Amino acid sequence: MTIARPRQSGKRKLAAPAAQSSRSPKSSQLALNMLTGRGPRTGGVRKGAFRNIYGAQSLEKIRAIREGVAPAAVDVIAEAMGAPQEVVIRGLGIPKSTWARKRQNDSPLEKSQSELVVGLATLIGQVESMLGEEAGEDAAKWFYKWAQDPVPALGGRRPTELLDTKEGQQVVGTLLSAIEAGTYQ
DSSP states (O other): OOBOOOOTTSOOOBOOOOOOOSSOHHHHHHHHHHHHTOSOOOSSOOTTHHHHHHHSOHHHHHHHHHHOOOTHHHHHHHHHHTOOHHHHHHHTTOOHHHHHHHHHTTOOOOHHHHHHHHHHHHHHHHHHHHHOGGGTHHHHHHHHHHHTSOOGGGTTOOGGGGTTSHHHHHHHHHHHHHHHHTSOO
8 A cells, every 4th residue: 555645734645555356346255255154155166266365355355354264264275275174274374273163163263364264265366367267176276286395496395384474475476476477487
């Protein structure tokens, strides 16, 4: 967000944030609702859901994070990735006992944990956007497979080792952008 020059009156006016995507706010909202448990329970991921999360406005993502992600969203993401839920929970740094308790009580994850789940869904959406419309769940599977291997640009670390922090997720997202741009093979 940028701050515009002060007006003559000395008051500052905040400029409107730039749009991140041409996706409709409704499709982004529906996709984020999948994570918070407010959406319809369809037993899977709707086509383009991750891409819609990737393209969602920052304020929409913040709302979902503050509201809290449903523990069941981790199951949905793990299933889309073709990964065991325990691997995803551990990879995000969420204690299994906390996840199980929240799931049993049907209560949302804490804000910091929700932020990591939204971040993972965003990364999968970034891959889905890179691979195109036909990618669907294959994008989540591609991401999981790719993230298991050591990457020289990460000092030999696996991308999965960085998913437990927001900063690490940003590093992975930057690397994916470099792959898409063709500046990293």
